[in-house]
Amino acid sequence: MDILSLLGIILAFMALLGGNLLEGGTLASLFNGPAALIVIGGTLAATMLQTSGALLKRAFVQARWVFVPPYIGLDDGVGKIMDWSVKARKQGLLGLEGAAEKEPEAFARKGLQLLVDGAETETIRSVMEVDLESREQRDLEAAQVFEAMGGYSPTIGIIGAVMGLIQVMTNLTDPSALGSGIATAFVATIYGVALANLLFFPIANKMREIVRRRSRYEDMMIDGIVAIAEGENPRSIEMRLRGFVQS
Incomplete structure (x- = not known):
């Protein structure tokens, strides 16, 4: 949490x-029920209109990251890579086959499997970078859904305000109806601006920050696995990877 x-x-x-x-x-x-219906319903409708079903589902699933973010342990990642590099130095690359089978992270497991299969370093890097970039792009698109909602909600709040004022103008002869119309007008504006700035934009920014951290972790994995494939000294590998942790 x-x-x-x-x-x-x-x-x-x-x-x-x-x-x-x-x-x-x-x-x-x-x-105010009418104001909430106008702003929330209108914002969701506009977002649904511009977004595919798969992306909308991905965005709302990933929104839980704001409160329950995925674990991204850079220090643990360095420790893993160091264990692999020491084992590869002692037993050769085939000695990592057991580690590849037991590795729970799909991204690291693919890199280790390429390493064990004897793939060229450029092949390992290119395959893993394609995976990283494609997932990063999908995750950033999910964050953009909430950014779009933050853009729509204030404008729809203004629409709600205008609708409330229209009600006021059409009921000038009935003082009892003026209060609800004015309330809807001002509350709709509050809902639109508050949802954008207190919820939608912060969620989008938090999701992007998590995506950047995970991409840094996976960049570190790529560098570490490629360094093992090139036969670098474990101490040199560790010194290089510590730069990812400290940045």
Whole structure:
């Protein structure tokens, strides 16, 4: 569980609600069904219109990374590569066959299998880089879904505000109907801007940050496995890989 993300979202909405109370408002004044329907429904509809089903599903599945991010252990990765390099130096590349079969990470397992099969270093690098780049691109596209939602929601909030004002203008002779129309107008704007800046944009940025960290981890794996294939000294490999951890 990413405690920082959890605290961030709690603090954001506490600040919003607390500020409203300090200004003399009530919690009830910020809860408006029509405004929520316009902003949330409109934002989802616009996003669905521009996004394929597979990408939309991937985006919402990956959104859990904000609170439960995948484990990316750079130090553990360095330790793995060092174990492989020492074993390869003592037993040869075929000695890594057992490690390849037991390796739980699909990306590292593919690299080790290429190593054991005697593939050329350029082949190992190119195959693994294609895997890295294609998955990175898919993950970044998933983050862009939430970025698009952050772009749509304030505009749809304005649409909701205009709709509320239209209701107000058509009911000028009925004072009892003015309050609900004005409330919908202003609350819709709040919903649109708040969802964009307190939820959608932060989720997109957090997802991108996780994608960059995982790509750095996989870049480190590529460098380490290629270095083993080239027969580099384990100490030299470790010194090189420590640069990924420190950056």
